[in-house]
Amino acid sequence: MTTPFEELDWRSLSQEALDSGLNNSAAVAGSGEMVDGWGKLSAEMRARHGAHLNLAYGPRARNRIDFLKAAPNAPTLLFIHGGYWQMRAKEFFTMFAAGPMAHGINVALIGYTLAPEVTLEQIVAEIHAGIDHLAGRLAELGADASRLVASGWSAGGHLTSMAMQNKHIKGGVAISGIYDLEPIRHSYLNVKLGLDEAMSRRNSPMLLTHGAKPMALTVGGAELPLLRQQTADFAAYRAYHALPVIYEEIPGANHFTIMDQMASPAGRITTMIREIIERV
Template structure:
């Protein structure tokens, strides 16, 4: 009998079990083809929305934001890409602006320096610096600086939760994120990340008792790796325990990659949840 995901304890796993339990590429064999499709569609979309691409918010090469305008004075979603803080780029994810732009929501996509060229402390700081830039520039770009929701997928889900403390952010939507970095620190992923215990703990939302009392929606796919399902469920419980506004939902049948279809579509479940967040703020 398979152990329910919520009873898993990464500490009791072997190194191999832990590594495989976090490896989404192995878990979804077709993931490379899926991401290649994202790249192709995103390139087409960038070509059609080229007015405000690669806006520089900091000194490093990846310190750039793409802003896709849906309408004057509208709210803005800032999207943070995933890749376990060490792969991928904002350019791959432009296609996921489509669903929300159909509802008049502007979408900004932020790049950041990848590990090992940046520590996780530095990556979190870059996201906050990007939000400083975006809030200052939104009136000029045509958006409402008082209506920013941040979202991200995978490692971007973690960075979403870390960005909630920024004064310009009103709410968050974290997709298939990581909220306790200790399993990461004890896995193959730490070769490039270089987390020590102190850095892991100060960047783990699960380790923060107070956290931020802003609305946060958490989603994960029911067909994702059990350790990732547990991360999201545990963090939802953590926020509820501390009286912080949170919603938790599993997307039926979705794996770590197919879940993003629910943001790409104007009628997708994640698109709907983001719209509900904007209604609250």
């Protein structure tokens, strides 16, 4: 019988168990092919919305934002891709703009430099720089500059939570994120990330003071227990501190299929995004 995630303590796990407990790609058969499929559908969507691609916000090659316009004077969702801060790119995730755009929400997808070329702390700084740049350009892009919210999947869920500290971000929807970096620091993932304890603590949303911006936190019911625990614990942290939070497990969804709920205009994550935007 599988141990309930509420009873898990990553510190008690063997190195092998901790590593496998964080390895989403190995846990979901066919995940590589699934992500390749995302890339193909995303290329098709980029071809249909090519007017504002690769807007530069910084000097590095990945310091680029794709802006997909849904409607004039509309709110904007900034989407932050995942890949444990060391894999993938924004170009694989354009297809997920379809759900929000169907409801008149602009979508901006941000790229960032991957580890080990930069530290996780530098990645966080790039996200903030990108937000500042985008916020300064929303009016010229024909968007409502006062309504900018963030969302992200996996490592992007972590970066979404860190982005909540930016004055331009009014709310967030974090999907299957990491909110305590200490398990990451002790796992195979730290070979490229190079976290030390101080950097881990400075960049763990569970250990930071947060303002009262609304957040929705979601995770798949079929995800790895350590990932489900991360989301549940962060939701409990926000509730304890009387911070606005929606917490929901999506039944049957794994770490990859959960994104179907954003690709669809009727998907649960699309609805969460709409609910957060209505509150800002």
